[in-house]
Amino acid sequence: MKKKEIKSNSDFVNGLFDGIPIGLGYLSVSFGFGIMAAGAGISVFEAFMISLTNLTSAGQAQGVSIIAAGGTLFEMALVQFIINIRYALMALSLSQKLDESFTLPHRFLAAYGITDEIFAVCSTKEGTIKPKYMYGVITISTLGWVSGTFLGAAAGEILPASVTSALGLVLYGMFLAIIVPPARKHLGILFTVLSAALMSVICRFFFPDISGGFAVIICSVIAAVLAALIFPKKEQEEVKE
């Protein structure tokens, strides 16, 4: 590609470019989600629709297990609320960085694409964020996310069990990669991670009647409240993953 084209000041293209690593990462992680969904008896089209309308890993993974277990819609709503409430914080923080061309209709549209990774790219970008830039990042990321889901769900029906069962680890591997590095550096996060894990194990073995979704909510809320009380976050510490 010529330098001129790279330097082209089309914000959309810049966004696409910055979003390539996210799209590639999403492609492989959502492949794991697709396989997980297929394993839970969800069709390729349904898995595709879940990824297209939700664009989030943890919420979708837990959502699929609620569907598989035949949970109530109330449980589904509550679980999505708790798991995804972090996006509200990111949306809040990102809203302070928006260009003045970011009018209300643009905000309605771009809000769809607030994920951990897109937030990370947009919030660390120099200067203000223009709608077209954010659309670029969202487009390439969503493309990776839905095509990976489609391929994974389709492959889940074809691939041998030895492969699909191993791919069941992809999403969890990513979750570990998100929580371990900050837990090393921040005592409060280490405490949060360990106490949530411990309670989750206790729930699983001693209170098996509590459904998976509610168990995650109970454990994570208690762990986060304890951490917030014992290790209140100081002003200068930034949310970095």
Add this chain to the structure above:
Amino acid sequence: MTIAAYIVVMAGVTYLIRMLPFAFFRKKIKSTFLKSLLYYVPYAVLSAMTIPAVFYSTGSFPTAIAGTVIALILAYFDLPLIVVALAASLTAFLTGFIF
């Protein structure tokens, strides 16, 4: 319950969480407790979701444990998400031939 109903609820709740603060909120949260809580929630959720579920994710404890250990080691050394995720999966696949 149809799967479509689940999808609508999932997508609706998730969108509103993103949209409402993005479009309408203009103030800053002042409460240290609330800020700390929001800061810790994602880590708590991911941890509770992963453990112990990860050990059941491959249908075989030994392969799942091997994959998890590799993931923990690579994550400890701060490798990229995608490397950790795929290495964990590959480990489970390879140890599947042994166990």
